Amino acid sequence: MNTEFQIFPDAASTAAGQVDALYLFLVVLSVVLSAFVAGLITYLAIHYRRANKVNREYVDHGNTIEFMAMAISFPILMGIFLWGAKVCFFLFRAPEHAMPITVVAKQWMWKFQHADGRREIDTLHIPTGQPVKLTMVSQDVIHSFFVPAFRTKQDVLPGRYTSTWFEATEPGEYRLYCAEYCGTNHSRMIGRVIVQSPDDFARWMSGDAASDEPPAETGRKLFEQYQCGTCHRPANEEGARGPTLEGLFQSRVPLAGGQTVAADETYIRESILRPAQKQVAGYQQIMPTYEGQISEEGVMHLIAYIKTLGAPAATSSAAAAAGGQPATPVAEPAAPASQDNAANETEGNTP
Amino acid sequence: MTGEIASTTGAALPQHEPKNYLNAAWTVRSWLLTVDHKRIGLLYLAGISFFFLLGGAAAVVFRLELMTPQGDLVEAETYNKLFTLHGIIMIFFFLVPGIPGVLGNFLVPIMIGARDMAFPKLNLMSWYLFMIGGCFTLYVTISGGVDTGWTFYTPYSSTYSNTYVMATAVGIFITGFSSILTGLNFIVTVHKMRCPGMTWFRLPLFIWANYATALIMVLGTPVLAITILLVALERGLGIGIFDPRLGGDPVLFQHLFWFYSHPAVYIMVLPAMGVISELVAAFSRNRVFGYKLVAFASLAIAVLGFLVWGHHMFVSGQSLYAGMVFSVLSMLIAIPSAIKVFNWALTLWRGEITFHTPLLYALGFLGLFTIGGLTGLFLATLGVDVHVHDTYFVVAHFHYVMVGGTVMAYLGGIHYWWPKMTGRMYPEGWARFSAVLVFVGFNLTFFPQFILGYLGMPRRYHVYDEGFQVLNVMSSAGASILGIAYLFPITYLIWSLKYGEKASANPWNAVGLEWMTPSPPPTENFTETPIVDFEAYEYHRNPADAHG
Numbered sequence: 001m002n003t004e005f006q007i008f009p010d011a012a013s014t015a016a017g018q019v020d021a022l023y024l025f026l027v028v029l030s031v032v033l034s035a036f037v038a039g040l041i042t043y044l045a046i047h048y049r050r051a052n053k054v055n056r057e058y059v060d061h062g063n064t065i066e067f068m069a070m071a072i073s074f075p076i077l078m079g080i081f082l083w084g085a086k087v088c089f090f091l092f093r094a095p096e097h098a099m100p101i102t103v104v105a106k107q108w109m110w111k112f113q114h115a116d117g118r119r120e121i122d123t124l125h126i127p128t129g130q131p132v133k134l135t136m137v138s139q140d141v142i143h144s145f146f147v148p149a150f151r152t153k154q155d156v157l158p159g160r161y162t163s164t165w166f167e168a169t170e171p172g173e174y175r176l177y178c179a180e181y182c183g184t185n186h187s188r189m190i191g192r193v194i195v196q197s198p199d200d201f202a203r204w205m206s207g208d209a210a211s212d213e214p215p216a217e218t219g220r221k222l223f224e225q226y227q228c229g230t231c232h233r234p235a236n237e238e239g240a241r242g243p244t245l246e247g248l249f250q251s252r253v254p255l256a257g258g259q260t261v262a263a264d265e266t267y268i269r270e271s272i273l274r275p276a277q278k279q280v281a282g283y284q285q286i287m288p289t290y291e292g293q294i295s296e297e298g299v300m301h302l303i304a305y306i307k308t309l310g311a312p313a314a315t316s317s318a319a320a321a322a323g324g325q326p327a328t329p330v331a332e333p334a335a336p337a338s339q340d341n342a343a344n345e346t347e348g349n350t351p
Numbered sequence: 352m353t354g355e356i357a358s359t360t361g362a363a364l365p366q367h368e369p370k371n372y373l374n375a376a377w378t379v380r381s382w383l384l385t386v387d388h389k390r391i392g393l394l395y396l397a398g399i400s401f402f403f404l405l406g407g408a409a410a411v412v413f414r415l416e417l418m419t420p421q422g423d424l425v426e427a428e429t430y431n432k433l434f435t436l437h438g439i440i441m442i443f444f445f446l447v448p449g450i451p452g453v454l455g456n457f458l459v460p461i462m463i464g465a466r467d468m469a470f471p472k473l474n475l476m477s478w479y480l481f482m483i484g485g486c487f488t489l490y491v492t493i494s495g496g497v498d499t500g501w502t503f504y505t506p507y508s509s510t511y512s513n514t515y516v517m518a519t520a521v522g523i524f525i526t527g528f529s530s531i532l533t534g535l536n537f538i539v540t541v542h543k544m545r546c547p548g549m550t551w552f553r554l555p556l557f558i559w560a561n562y563a564t565a566l567i568m569v570l571g572t573p574v575l576a577i578t579i580l581l582v583a584l585e586r587g588l589g590i591g592i593f594d595p596r597l598g599g600d601p602v603l604f605q606h607l608f609w610f611y612s613h614p615a616v617y618i619m620v621l622p623a624m625g626v627i628s629e630l631v632a633a634f635s636r637n638r639v640f641g642y643k644l645v646a647f648a649s650l651a652i653a654v655l656g657f658l659v660w661g662h663h664m665f666v667s668g669q670s671l672y673a674g675m676v677f678s679v680l681s682m683l684i685a686i687p688s689a690i691k692v693f694n695w696a697l698t699l700w701r702g703e704i705t706f707h708t709p710l711l712y713a714l715g716f717l718g719l720f721t722i723g724g725l726t727g728l729f730l731a732t733l734g735v736d737v738h739v740h741d742t743y744f745v746v747a748h749f750h751y752v753m754v755g756g757t758v759m760a761y762l763g764g765i766h767y768w769w770p771k772m773t774g775r776m777y778p779e780g781w782a783r784f785s786a787v788l789v790f791v792g793f794n795l796t797f798f799p800q801f802i803l804g805y806l807g808m809p810r811r812y813h814v815y816d817e818g819f820q821v822l823n824v825m826s827s828a829g830a831s832i833l834g835i836a837y838l839f840p841i842t843y844l845i846w847s848l849k850y851g852e853k854a855s856a857n858p859w860n861a862v863g864l865e866w867m868t869p870s871p872p873p874t875e876n877f878t879e880t881p882i883v884d885f886e887a888y889e890y891h892r893n894p895a896d897a898h899g
């Protein structure tokens with residue numbers, strides 16, 4: 001691909017057809033409208049040129065034409081808006097069972113890590129027929145993840161996680177571009193997405209480039225290495241000087257100022273790097289900052305581990321329910337290989 | 352150029368030449384310290400033409416670079432500095448000040464029957480601020496260079512770029528004040544200086560357009576100034592505002608930036624719309640169809656323009672619901688723009704049309720602006736924008752509206768009022784030929800870019816995939832034609848200063864106060880204060896009862 005001349009891009013995701021349909025509708029509408037305007041102007045300009053003997057008597061016609069134009073165009077515009085919003089909801093809402101992949105962008109490369117720990121740089125392997133959800137962060141400036149064949153794009157920000165998803169339909173190799181200007185080699189921040197049939201993908205995954213350990217496992221080791229556990233103990237243990245992390249992910253956390261925040265990935269990341277920013281109610285500001293000590297990948301691994309520490313436990317009955325059914329949907333983004341790990345932790349928590 | 356006029360006209364007919372604003376005084380001092388709005392308009396013309404040539408030259412170089420996919424003509428660093436130079440110069444030193452600075456300064460007082468602007472000295476100061484800011488920015492961009500793009504996105508601009516971001520920003524900051532002062536001057540002038548009988552609804556639409564523009568300049572530009580200050584605080588003092596490593600928010604900059612820069616798009620295009628109203632009316636000898644609605648549409652665009660900045664940020668991580676609000680509002684802004692296009696087209700209806708050069712530019716404007724506006728719709732539509740955002744589709748879109756819109760109108764306006772400004776006619780044949788050449792070159796340059804964008808070629812790329820080459824070569828070929836086409840008017844207009852036929856007071860037989868005073872006008876514009884007892888564009892089909 002991408003070597004011969006085309007006028008329409010490859011379409012290789014479940015979103016591509018929807019975006020193309022809307023695009024082609026707009027193309028047809030534009031061609032019709034511009035042909036109308038061009039025709040009208042050409043006709044009037046020629047018909048009423050000075051040399052032509054025609055009726056030029058002035059008639060006042062109020063503003064009926066304009067109001068008619070408004071009355072016709074308004075519903076059309078709103079229709080286009082709704083259609084666009086519908087496509088956009090599809091583009092921005094990942095299905096719950098999507099396969100998680102993490103992405104760290106930096107000047108000028110893309111680093112990927114699969115749920116089983118396998119890492120790739122500038123190349124991403126994915127299977128067809130399986131939604132894939134990318135959780136992305138940048139190590140420096142703003143980048144943008146853009147795969148034209150999938151018709152989707154998402155900026156990758158420093159200091160905050162963004163995500164995108166797609167479900168590839170056609171095996172092949174597709175270009176990945178950085179679409180947000182990011183400095184000298186912006187145009188060389190290019191990668192490939194290799195889409196394989198599920199069988200080929202499974203073969204690739206089990207291939208000889210032996211896989212690294214799952215992110216949650218790396219995260220658990222980091223958790224030990226940095227001795228986070230000296231303060232963050234399980235809820236039933238004594239002496240915890242920090243809030244327990246069990247059931248933290250996706251729960252609502254009360255802050256010292258009286259507000260609450262949703263404990264999403266971005267919140268957890270911020271709490272690791274700049275704990276003073278959002279102080280949890282009822283605790284001292286004693287946690288050190290890990291800014292500059294843990295890499296973006298390290299933070300991602302810690303988050304993967306924290307996700308395995310159970311589901312939101314808003315009420316005790318919900319916690320009990322979660323205990324009865326270890327793999328709750330919210331715990332889903334955790335790496336599959338660490339699922340039993342998650343189950344252990346959750347069960348340890350419930351009694 | 353003014354010296355030439357002096358040598359030809361001054362020597363031969365010193366006693367016959369009536370006093371006008373050009374020959375009133377001839378020293379350098381009389382130009383550099385002038386408070387005559389007409390001379391200030393010409394000062395802007397000189398400055399702006401210079402910047403336009405420079406920005407254009409940068410474009411030709413990097414378009415040549417893009418003939419091949421490898422990036423073999425200039426290095427990546429140079430390429431980035433070139434497109435930044437092009438963007439900054441074209442936006443801040445040509446498109447924003449262009450029509451208000453040159454045509455607005457020259458015409459606003461004359462068209463409302465005033466002797467000058469409300470604050471003539473402030474007007475001169477605006478020009479100095481513009482030139483100081485411009486030369487400063489130019490010096491920085493040429494001596495060291497800036498590579499952030501004209502959008503200066505953080506944290507790249509505030510922390511990572513090793514180029515002269517701060518110095519460039521200072522230049523733009525200074526120029527911003529020029530914009531604010533010009534805006535203030537226009538607002539007060541239009542409110543306070545209209546001659547007897549010149550009611551609001553007798554104002555030419557060019558005045559309405561400049562009035563709406565002035566409102567945006569005064570309300571929007573301070574936001575840009577504040578944004579630049581914040582970047583300076585972060586870059587200079589390390590105060591965390593935009594860089595997350597310092598505790599800032601990288602996307603905050605985009606909100607602030609587009610809160611100025613989307614309305615700024617209308618600062619560029621509204622005056623152009625005003626020019627087009629004048630041209631279409633004059634060469635179809637008709638009142639602009641739906642005059643009042645066209646005036647109100649200008650104001651509606653000015654107001655709505657402040658509410659749609661978020662459509663530049665659909666994929667920035669902003670919430671989907673915010674995206675939806677910005678999408679709806681962007682759709683709404685299409686309505687006043689569309690109304691204007693229809694009104695200009697319908698102005699031709701039952702007109703008496705002559706195809707002089709200014710009308711050719713106006714018709715070219717209508718074609719290009721229609722395409723630009725319709726593709727704006729693609730960008731305002733959420734699902735499609737996600738794919739084409741930050742690709743060549745966007746580049747094509749904004750060139751259609753800004754170059755196709757603003758530059759066509761600017762050239763049309765310069766041709767239309769050239770006899771008034773200089774007292775000379777230009778060679779009509781050459782002028783018509785150039786207008787057609789501009790149109791052809793333009794479409795060849797930018798239409799392929801829509802296709803490139805949908806194919807997925809991102810903007811600001813120095814090297815690209817081989818599959819994109821054919822369309823890029825077409826675009827580069829078009830750019831060469833366009834570049835040459837722009838040189839024609841510059842050449843024959845300068846030629847006309849010396850050899851052009853003398854212009855009468857009203858060579859187009861048009862109505863409007865500016866045509867009721869000699870060409871070039873006397874320093875005080877009118878020998879006696881005019882009194883207006885006619886509507887704008889009151890063309891009479893029967894030449895017998897036409898207004899003098």
Ligand code: HEM
Binds near residue numbers: 749
């Ligand atoms: C009236 C004259 C117009 C001008 C001069 C203009 C100019 C521009 C410019 C300069 C950009 C590029 C921003 C960048 O550097 O990323 C842009 C983008 C955009 N324009 Fe316009 N525009 C105009 C009309 C419209 C209209 C009528 C619409 C909507 C119906 C519109 C919608 C957009 C959108 C949504 C974008 C963002 C595209 C993106 O970044 O993905 N524009 N426009």
Ligand SMILES: [Cu+2]
Binds near residue numbers: 179
């Ligand atoms: Cu990048």
